[in-house]
Amino acid sequence: MTEQSPLKKIKWGIIGLGRIANSFATDLLTINDAELYAVASRNQEKANDFAEKYGAKKAYDNYESLAKDPNIDAVYIATPHALHKENAIMCLENGIAVLGEKPFAMNANEVDAMIAKAKEKNVLLMEALWTYFLPHYQFVLKELKNKTYGEIIKIESDFGFQRPYNTETRLFNKSMGGGSLLDIGIYPIFASLSTLGLPKNIEASATFFENGTDSSCHMLFNYNNNVKAHLKSSLLEVLPTQAIFYCEKGIIKINTQFHCPTTVTLIIDGHEKTLDFDYNTIGYNFETIHFNNLLREGKTESDIMTFEFSKQLIKTLDHVRNLIGLKY
CATH class of the missing domain: 3.30.360.10 (Dihydrodipicolinate Reductase; domain 2)
Structure with missing residues (x-):
């Protein structure tokens, strides 16, 4: 009986180092076949502190440098909503798989552009609506x-x-x-x-x-x-x-x-x-494990958080905004 080879360890990057990024990084430490490799903030000291806290090897003072790091397999985008589209497309352009925090972007047009780029580059993209995976x-x-x-x-x-x-x-x-x-x-x-x-x-x-x-x-x-x-x-x-x-x-x-x-x-x-349900983590590990498996299997879209569902969700948000007169 041959031994199974160990799973490829997924090297993660995080862009945007606020509260949610801390939760994500905390749960990433519980996943044996994944590691936090690099983090990026617009403040070097903040990036250094975050990297030290969670054991990341690299700490960047800008998002672009992280997106160009050839060692990174996947990026978790935890920047403010208005930056999700540009951050996601930047990473996809560099061939890095993207797990983008909800809402996926500011409106349906932005989400469509992200999905189109993912399909063009044949790179995995998924909205990080963690509840779906709990x-x-x-x-x-x-x-x-x-x-x-x-x-x-x-x-x-x-x-x-x-x-x-x-x-x-x-x-x-x-x-x-x-x-x-x-x-x-x-x-x-x-x-x-x-x-x-x-x-x-x-x-x-x-x-x-x-x-x-x-x-x-x-x-x-x-x-x-x-x-x-x-x-x-x-x-x-x-x-x-x-x-x-x-x-x-x-x-x-x-x-x-x-x-x-x-x-x-x-x-x-x-x-x-x-x-x-006997939870012993914050809960972000479930979506991350799903994403890691998709990446190893060469998938470019989740079968749970599908592109179609993300489109329906953002279009519904757009419709509600229109009804209440909310414009950004």
């Missing part, structure tokens, strides 16, 4: 697909927290794609699209900060057979941040912080059962 979410998707509790009648999903209003930070910076919709409203929308598909029509309203960034957004997705998805995002208040699927024979509730590793409660005839 075991609890995959469990819920399977239960709903199998109609274990019958058809979905209604969805309720929200995401809300409160931060001091500060236009110096990315979250409230309109030019960087700040506001509730693109930053956190994408998750309730994702919950609806990933389970019910595209709605028949959408109703939406919003409130705004003084700089024109949306502070909250209420959305109603209308489907056939009077099925509705009630969705909300807010930077003005703490919301339950759950995803609840009301079905004909029961309720599936993804509990608080539904987009993160969490628990799922099944409610049938008034009886509740809560499932714990």
